[in-house]
Amino acid sequence: MRATVIHGARDVRLESVADPVLSTGGDAIVRVVAACVCGSDLWSYRGIAPTGEPHRIGHEFIGVVEAVGDQVDRVRAGDFVIAPFYVCDNTCVNCRNGVSTSCLTGGWWGQDDRFGGFADGGQGERVRVPLADGTLVVVPGPVTDDEIPGLLALADVMGTGHHAALSAGVQPGDTVVVVGDGAVGLCAVIAAKRLGATKIIAMSRNPQRQELAWEFGATHVIAERGDEGVAAVQQLTQGIGADRVLECVGTKESMAQALASARPGGRVGFVGVPAGGPELPVRDMFNRNVGVVGGVAPVRGYIEELLPDVRSGAIEPGKVFDLELPLSEVAEAYAAMDERRATKVLLRP
Amino acid sequence: MRATVIHGARDVRLESVADPVLSTGGDAIVRVVAACVCGSDLWSYRGIAPTGEPHRIGHEFIGVVEAVGDQVDRVRAGDFVIAPFYVCDNTCVNCRNGVSTSCLTGGWWGQDDRFGGFADGGQGERVRVPLADGTLVVVPGPVTDDEIPGLLALADVMGTGHHAALSAGVQPGDTVVVVGDGAVGLCAVIAAKRLGATKIIAMSRNPQRQELAWEFGATHVIAERGDEGVAAVQQLTQGIGADRVLECVGTKESMAQALASARPGGRVGFVGVPAGGPELPVRDMFNRNVGVVGGVAPVRGYIEELLPDVRSGAIEPGKVFDLELPLSEVAEAYAAMDERRATKVLLRP
Incomplete structure (x- = not known):
């Protein structure tokens, strides 16, 4: 499959990488329907945060579950899901305290391989989601195409x-x-x-x-x-x-x-x-x-609360996306945000 | 009358000073029943905060009103009062927002002469209280002697x-x-x-x-x-x-x-x-x-809330006073706190 890899300052590339495979029993494979570039991705893109070894990047995506490990209970193949910008179990004491960004077993997309293999970023065609039961929030279907930006906004910015x-x-x-x-x-x-x-x-x-x-x-x-x-x-x-x-x-x-x-x-x-x-x-x-x-926002805990308002149209955070590009143009997506030609770019694999 | 003046590091003296007089119409003269030394007074005493010109010191006291200006409504001669560690009008927008320490017309004991003459500190026999209606809280009588420490604690520490x-x-x-x-x-x-x-x-x-x-x-x-x-x-x-x-x-x-x-x-x-x-x-x-x-605690707004619990004995903050001295030994009071021989010293004029 294809996924985005950052090699250094102003050097992001869409590359062929291995397809993700279930590996821990608690994980899920999600086919990405939409992803985006975060303002914080620009710290790496601009070289302010050094990249070190090339690694997968992207941490905001929504998609459809293709497969789940045998210990996954709350998520099933075919579910439309929102992934917050981090991985969490949603059960540890910090998650229960509302600070799932400090999850005792959680971690960060693309940067943490504690979860049984290389950690995917979100700017790719598929993502292996560790701790799927804790991390993913199911959006009851059907999901229409014009809902995509609003749902994607719940992954981080909203x-x-x-x-x-x-x-x-x-x-x-x-x-x-x-x-x-x-x-x-x-x-x-x-x-x-x-x-x-x-x-x-x-x-x-x-x-x-x-x-x-x-x-x-x-x-x-x-x-x-x-x-x-x-x-x-x-x-x-x-x-x-x-x-x-x-x-x-x-x-x-x-x-x-x-x-x-x-x-x-x-x-x-x-x-x-x-x-x-x-x-x-x-x-x-x-x-x-x-x-x-x-601090780093524990958005996982807010998705269920905000979702009804997004679906009803009471709030319209999807409007922050002012440019949509195919995933193949991910480098242009970064450049457009870096040069402030776009507020927020939505990428479709 | 006698009042405490700080001249510099480790140099506090009880001196003869002019009696306070009503001067703004909104002020009151309070005869001090008890005062104390604050941990923050030690910053000056230790020379960490430079003293500059010798000035009156002390900002925690309780006492009995002797006279009030002709614009004072809420306080009368004979009232037993608690003074918070600052002066405030208790009516401006910051006071209404619960931040009377940022009162638009308020100020600090002993350091601010905007109020129509030299600003008294609390470690003396009498204090002229500017903005008496806003600053002072009346304690309904009678007040017994064993209530003194608890009431004094409401001036600051509690x-x-x-x-x-x-x-x-x-x-x-x-x-x-x-x-x-x-x-x-x-x-x-x-x-x-x-x-x-x-x-x-x-x-x-x-x-x-x-x-x-x-x-x-x-x-x-x-x-x-x-x-x-x-x-x-x-x-x-x-x-x-x-x-x-x-x-x-x-x-x-x-x-x-x-x-x-x-x-x-x-x-x-x-x-x-x-x-x-x-x-x-x-x-x-x-x-x-x-x-x-x-931040600097807006205790004026808390006195009414905490007073019933202090008077009922539900809380006993007066126990923090572990040394009582006559005002004439104010220098020893500072030394005892500086050397950590006392937690908090109560002074009686």
Whole structure:
């Protein structure tokens, strides 16, 4: 079969690889119906995170189960499934605590071969899914083609935006600032509205993304960044700052902007993979009682909750996909996101 | 009258100063019945925070109102009152948001002369209280002498421990670690128990403080610190870490210990004035979804809630006072706390 392999900075290739085979009894083979490129894939693509040995890449996909191991109970051949961006058993103490990203037996697509053989990435024709009972969420059929983008968004970006909002503690009536206009930031706008925020300030200078932010529920859009961006937030919040700030980028600058946008007693929910620095200014957080909560989003636990709203059309996170390409053009998919020609690329094998 | 003035490192003196006089219409004169020395006063006493010009010091006191300005409504001469460790109007947007420590018109005892004249500290015979309506909480009489320590604890340490527990999100059934065995840490043990924590692990190597921690509701006491302390916490929590960690010290080491003691998805509530460094390790927080929430505790808002439990004896934070001295021995009070001969010293003018 064909699957995507990253060899180094700006070097991703669709290659012929061995077909996955069941090997642990608890695994499943999934034929990928749609996959996508994540903003965090760009850290490797840009060489910010070194690649080391070439390895399979991709961690967001949906598909149809082709076969399951003999210990798999909850998933059957023919099921349409959503895979979260990581593997988890969904039964250990961390999973039960709602932090399945810290699953005691789980791991990461494409990077972890503890599961009985080479770990597949999601940007391929098929994926062997270890811990299939814990990892996969079945979507009751039939699934129509126009549902594909929305379901794929549940593999990562919609749940990640939701995690930012939950971590920040968004409540009805809140004023919320969203830092970041990538797919996660835009989904964070959806999540803030869904949780009842009444003033939602999206920070974006890109006309297409601004448009989507408005459509998703933003009540204000601020194009300025840094000190000017913070000043604009203050102007919209009586000089106090926002109740909640959703940090969906991960750079030192975006976190600084998020902290400065929060009101005393406010909270930053952060989900951007921290790439810009190891520090948070504890003294400023202390003086103003601004908390910072978040991390790698345990989206597996959110899929069932969000799925009905996606299928009913109450929320439309699938709209973040503004480019669709065949899997054979995966290199162009990366380039389009790297050069910000696309917000989020959907790939069809 | 006599009041305490700090001149520099290890140099506090009881001096003759001018009697306070009403000057803004919104102020009150309070005769101090009891005051105390705060752990944070020791930062100045030890020279870690430079003193600059000699100034009045002390920010925890209770007393009886002697006179009020003509715009004061809620407080009358003769009232027994608790003063929080700061001044606030209790009406601005930040106060309404529960963050009266960020009051738009408030300030700090002894350091702020915006209020119509030299700002008094609490370690004196009398204090002029600006914004008396917002700042002071009336204790319905009669107040007996044995209630004094418990009421004084509400001026800071009990509310601060409570803030740590609230910031960490302590809920019934939680496992809670308390880092720090000073008066605030001990009050945090009380607060964790009061909020329903079932396993409370106090970190202390001091026999007297261990004893008080047990009495306040600790279910386990760990004497080890650093990596060994973290290992002991892990052993008591099935290798996962604690749901909530209350950081009541403020050094870089104590924060590192707190972060490492939290389970994935857990939260650190921090109230120790950060003295050891400006950084929090955002990448570790991200990877394990460990949030950090807290700051300078808005105790004004907690006094009414906690007062009934103190008066009924349901909680006994007054037991943190293990030394009582006349105000004339204020220098000895500082020395006793500095040398850890006393946990918390109560001063009587």
